[in-house]
Amino acid sequence: MNEVMAIAGGTWSRILRMRAIYFLILCVLILIGSAYRYDVLSLGLHRILMIDVSLLLNTIAAILVAVSITFEIPKELREGVASTLLSKPLGRTHYLVGKLVGISVAGLVITGLIMIGFCLVFGSFFDRVGITMVQGHLLVMGSVIPMCAIGVFFSVFIPESLSAIVTAICIWFAHSVIALSNVPVVYAGILPDLNLFNLKAEAAYELGGIEWSYILVAILWGVAYSVFATSLASLIFSYKDLK
Amino acid sequence: MSNVIEINELTKYYGSLFWKKKTPALDRLTLLVPGGTVFGFLGPNGAGKTTTIKLLMDLIRPSSGQARILGEPPDSLDVKRQIGFLPDAPAFSSYLSAREFLVICAKLLRIPSATRRKRIDEVLDIVKMTNHAGSRLGGFSRGMLQRIGIAQAILNEPKLLILDEPLVGLDPHGRQELKDIIISQKKIGTDVFFSSHILSDVEKMCDSIGILNNGKLLCAGRIDQLLSATGVRLHVNPGCDNIAQDFLPMATGSIKLSDGGWELVFTTTLDLTSKLDKLRAERPGDISVSSSRENLEDFFFRKIESDRFVE
Amino acid sequence: MNKRLVVHVLVMVVSVGVSYWLGSGLLETQTGIAKSRSELSKAPMGGFxxxxxxxxxxxxxxxxxxxxxxxxxxxxxxxxxxxxxxxxxxxxxxxxxxxxxxxxxxxxxxxxxxxxxxxxxxxxxxxxxxxxxxxxxxxxxxxxxxxxxxxxxxxxxxxxxxxxxSPPERHVVSSLLRTKAKRIEKRGDAFGVKIANDKHAYLCAWYDEWRSSRATDELGGGGGPGTQIIGDVDARVLAAAQDAKNSAPDNKDVLKTVDTVISKVLANQHLCPSCLSRYNPGEKFCSHCGSEVAIYGTCKKCGAVLKGRFCTDCGHDSKNE
CATH class of the missing domain: 1.25.40.10 (Tetratricopeptide repeat domain)
Structure with a gap:
């Protein structure tokens, strides 16, 4: 566990030290706030628009964080950083899990900051922040874990530029499961069904009815799926020759 | 003393799962590295030195054969706790400071947090990088990275230090310091296995060497034993080409000198000795004979050259 | 090597099983939350x-x-x-x-x-x-x-x-009944009589609605539970009956329907037989059309209009009448 946390700590500290991240979060909050000005163009639907924009931007932030790992792992493999670390008493699985934990924590912090920022912005424009909106954002945060696992999976055997593209496409289609298939044996099992984290419309309309247990189980699904993806990645990685 | 490294019929073909190169990078390598030594692993570029080291560090998987370090297979985490490794081109996370990187290494090595800081200070002092402890690794020169590489390799006070081309990229001063570090590690009982191109340094530091070419081990053993095989050096004066022509087939090495004379080197045999005695008696003014002890560089080139002829 | 493979495969199988199990349950719950999801476009929009x-x-x-x-x-x-x-x-x-x-x-x-x-x-x-x-x-x-x-x-x-x-908007109710009436008019008959005109059909529609609100739907118009929320049905039925009668005062079918409606829906009300307007206790003639109406609400003893149990003119107790 110590080893995993050592790798994870290095990863999340790298991301969270980047000043550009906080600048981007600020830009995201400005964009969310600017949705208020669309009251005329949307015929008075700016409240819904603001919630929807916040969920959209938070999801994009989560996807970007997940995609960033597809640059980091292949880069470390290419430059030999991974070899240096793996020459220490660190299993390859530990390395991947450490990377997954690190990037997931960074993703959770970033999406969490966006959620808090959104609540502040929304609260300053409207009277109250509904619980359904927060639940929508929590689901987006929960989706960070399986998305990062997908990123880790592809990054162990696909070159860095290609793995970013493949990961982004995979995440996109995993969010579009409803358009592709309703076979739960394949989706949500072997292939990821990130649509399980998508209750954006329901959150935007503040329909309510999202149980806390649903969010919890969705996060558990994300963790279970991440175990599967990381395990498969680790198996492939264990046969890989390192630079 | 038992062997710290045992390599048995180790073979490595590079390539993907579905396609392998026809020529092995390492061809049934068998090597024993005894404990209590500084072992120099030599070979030209592409000989398979780095491949061997990576196999020992479990960074790549062998196609066949096996290796053991300190009696354990290379993927054993217990073994990795007892060894230090410096890769050929040390690369570290550029966003970390030297100290932060060493802290991560110390955590991986399970150095207790109580002594972690002290040990990191010690190794930074050893590699003379204390003043740069807080600087980002991304801004370090090759030589500085090499020093940090050494620092992380000796952080856990290893029983065995495996260094891949440790002298590359260092200025003469840095090389001297690194040699001092290696010697000091030897003094405190650490076995050292390192590959290098710089033969003069290897000759000075190593007790044993192994020479690898085209993935095959040409020879291995104690350096004093390998180089003690004395030979004979025959100097033929200019204008005596006929003498040189007579002896050339028996020579293990020959050079035509700029003044027109020849320098021939032979491995001593009874037949050769009698022939030279006869020649010395007949034409004492045309030749001079002296005994020769090869230096490592000569030995290395002779071995590589003879391997080329065999092929 | 084999041990590593076995452990990995085992972990993968277990995690796939768990994620499939959790995923199936989540899909079911999600269908309950996002009820309109099946209507969504099939284009891969990435959840956006x-x-x-x-x-x-x-x-x-x-x-x-x-x-x-x-x-x-x-x-x-x-x-x-x-x-x-x-x-x-x-x-x-x-x-x-x-x-x-x-x-x-x-x-x-x-x-x-x-x-x-x-x-x-x-x-x-x-x-x-x-x-x-x-x-x-x-x-x-x-x-x-x-x-x-x-x-x-x-x-x-x-x-x-x-x-x-809730409560239903007046124009919504009106639109429902007018559409229903239009359908009845198109069909040409209702409650065993021929439909004379649109006002007759409108009355039939209201009468059917009244019946539907009592879980009787002879017209099959799709009444039933829910229509009870229409308030003031009696007054509307009455207005419809008045309109129908005024539109065709001599039509037998209309009159028959009006009679049926009055006997069933407005049995307890005192209506002028001629114009179907309500009249007050003690009145002998309709204030709207002047027709003679049956007197009610008067003291049997002195003929004064009763304001309560006892006559305010003679003190007669009307309890047992």
Whole structure:
């Protein structure tokens, strides 16, 4: 566990030290706030628009964080950083899990900051922040874990530029499961069904009815799926020759 | 003393799962590295030195054969706790400071947090990088990275230090310091296995060497034993080409000198000795004979050259 | 090596099993939360259907601002844009209301189809405007709006609107009954009599509604639970009866229906037999038409109008009368 946390700590500290991240979060909050000005163009639907924009931007932030790992792992493999670390008493699985934990924590912090920022912005424009909106954002945060696992999976055997593209496409289609298939044996099992984290419309309309247990189980699904993806990645990685 | 490294019929073909190169990078390598030594692993570029080291560090998987370090297979985490490794081109996370990187290494090595800081200070002092402890690794020169590489390799006070081309990229001063570090590690009982191109340094530091070419081990053993095989050096004066022509087939090495004379080197045999005695008696003014002890560089080139002829 | 493979495969199998199990349960729960998800566009939108819909909505508003009116040239474009918005967000109530009404004149069938989609969306089950507009378009804008099938659909939509609005808006109720009356008129008979005119049909519609509210639906008009929320049914039935009688005072079928309605619905009320207006206790003639009416509410002893149990003129106790 110590080893995993050592790798994870290095990863999340790298991301969270980047000043550009906080600048981007600020830009995201400005964009969310600017949705208020669309009251005329949307015929008075700016409240819904603001919630929807916040969920959209938070999801994009989560996807970007997940995609960033597809640059980091292949880069470390290419430059030999991974070899240096793996020459220490660190299993390859530990390395991947450490990377997954690190990037997931960074993703959770970033999406969490966006959620808090959104609540502040929304609260300053409207009277109250509904619980359904927060639940929508929590689901987006929960989706960070399986998305990062997908990123880790592809990054162990696909070159860095290609793995970013493949990961982004995979995440996109995993969010579009409803358009592709309703076979739960394949989706949500072997292939990821990130649509399980998508209750954006329901959150935007503040329909309510999202149980806390649903969010919890969705996060558990994300963790279970991440175990599967990381395990498969680790198996492939264990046969890989390192630079 | 038992062997710290045992390599048995180790073979490595590079390539993907579905396609392998026809020529092995390492061809049934068998090597024993005894404990209590500084072992120099030599070979030209592409000989398979780095491949061997990576196999020992479990960074790549062998196609066949096996290796053991300190009696354990290379993927054993217990073994990795007892060894230090410096890769050929040390690369570290550029966003970390030297100290932060060493802290991560110390955590991986399970150095207790109580002594972690002290040990990191010690190794930074050893590699003379204390003043740069807080600087980002991304801004370090090759030589500085090499020093940090050494620092992380000796952080856990290893029983065995495996260094891949440790002298590359260092200025003469840095090389001297690194040699001092290696010697000091030897003094405190650490076995050292390192590959290098710089033969003069290897000759000075190593007790044993192994020479690898085209993935095959040409020879291995104690350096004093390998180089003690004395030979004979025959100097033929200019204008005596006929003498040189007579002896050339028996020579293990020959050079035509700029003044027109020849320098021939032979491995001593009874037949050769009698022939030279006869020649010395007949034409004492045309030749001079002296005994020769090869230096490592000569030995290395002779071995590589003879391997080329065999092929 | 083999041990590593076995451990990895084992972990993968277990984790796939767990994620499949959890995923199946989540899908089921999600279907309950996101009820309209099956209506979503099948285009791979990456889960951003709602945002796509918002953007398309604003573009739609922009586009609508750029055209003078919806005509033959742009009706397809308007429909296409609206359909895309609603395929990406089937819960977009405003788009149903505004968009469909824009199409109502030029493409009423499409407008009605869109509105019916919205009316059947479980997430919009609290909206009475959508089914009302659907009914309105079906009853008034569709060319074949006299077609009984269209009328039946329109009636269903109006009834949905009545059920959803609480208390029901007066014009919604009126639209429901008028559509029902139109259907009865088209059929030509009700309650065993021939329909004389639209007012007669309207009375039949109200009478049927009254019966439906008592779980009797002889016309099969789709009454039943829910229609009880229409308040003041008696007064409306009465007004309809008055209109019907006035429109055809000599028609036997109308009179028969009026009699039936009065005997069933307004049995306890004191109505002028001629104009069906209510009259007050003690009155001998109708204040509206002057016809003689049966006196009620007077003291049997002195003939004074009773204000309570005891006569205020003679003190007679009317309890046992």
């Amino acid at each position: 259907n709602k945002f796509a819909s918002d953007v398309q909505w604003m573009l739609f508003i922009n586009y609508c601002g750029s055209i003078n009116s919806v005509n033959e040239e742009n009706v397809d474009e308007v429909y296409s844009r609206l359909d895309t918005i609603l395929r990406n967000d089937p819960d977009f109530e405003k788009a149903y209301n505004i968009g469909a009404m824009m199409l109502a004149v030029q493409a009423p069938v499409r407008a009605a189809e869109i509105l019916q989609r919205g009316a059947n969306n479980p997430n919009l089950s609290s909206s009475w405007q959508i089914p009302f507009l659907a009914g309105y378009v079906l009853a008034h804008n569709v060319k074949e709006s006299d077609d009984p099938q269209h009328l039946k659909k329109a009636e269903e939509m109006f009834r949905l609107a009545v059920r959803r609005s």
